[in-house]
Amino acid sequence: MKMKKYMGLAAALMAAVMAMTGCGGTGETAENTYRIGIVQQSEHGSLDAATEGFMDKLTELLGEENVTFDLKNAQGEQTNSTTIATKFVSDGVDLIMANGTTALQSAAVATGDIPIIGASVSDYITAGVVDSNEAPGRNVTGVSDLAEISEQIDVLLQFCQEDTKVAVVYCSAEPNSAYQAKLAEEHLQELDRDYAVYTAADSNDIQAVMTKVVSDCGAVYIPTDNTFASNMEIVKNITLPAGVPSFAGAEPMCRIGALATLSISYYDLGVKAAEMAYEILVNGADPAEMPIEFVSEGITPKYNGDMAAALHVEIPEGMEALETVE
16 A cells, blocks of 8 residues: 555656656746747848847847747748748747748748747738738738838939939849839829839849949839848949939948938837737737737938948938948
């Protein structure tokens, strides 16, 4: 009888130990530790800032000891995004943060169960990953980096004459860029402005496309396009000698090779994505019921002082110079 009693106590003790250590769990232990997979579409300033903001804020919210990040960069290749997302699913991460449109699309294809937070994505509906911005209806939600396109165009036009022909330029492989370009076209049509649309299939096309652009047009609009963002040095090396002002959809793009931008903070965008992730992980929020969020504060027209000086342009009233980054 004593032997049976001791065996029963041992079994109970073992069960208690297993419960305390989280054995048989699905990613969250009794100490509430979480594994987060981050797939970043490519390496450039905007996406880097969004990832940094996300990791900083989620670490603050959860505690450094309670969260681990597996950060992978797809280097601009959708096949890499797919491989990374598939690996995250097989690893059983608790949540995927997909930074960039093709990264998000790959993650959405890889899993319909693991929560996915998107970042640096302009339009989730165009990307095909949600049913609507108000009610995503799937395991995907996130934060949009879309500033009002009409306002972006209006900033550029402050540097143009009435008869200046505007080039709308983007990478045809990026659906969110095509969406922004369409909105830009609509606004230019409403204003009865002369414009033309140019597309690059990939980074190898940019030099030839931009050379054509500056021979045809007197100003350039480039949306938040990841391919062009990674190649703004090429854009600058063509537009600057031609004396053609350019507008970029993101501040890091402007810092490298554009005259002006309507600036949102990608770091703040990452912070907002982290707050959404926290609601899912800790408070049990359902991504399908979490509306797509937008960064609505601190959107400011800014100019690149070096580009302005080289182009000999007059700065419109109310526009701020980009801060110097050491």
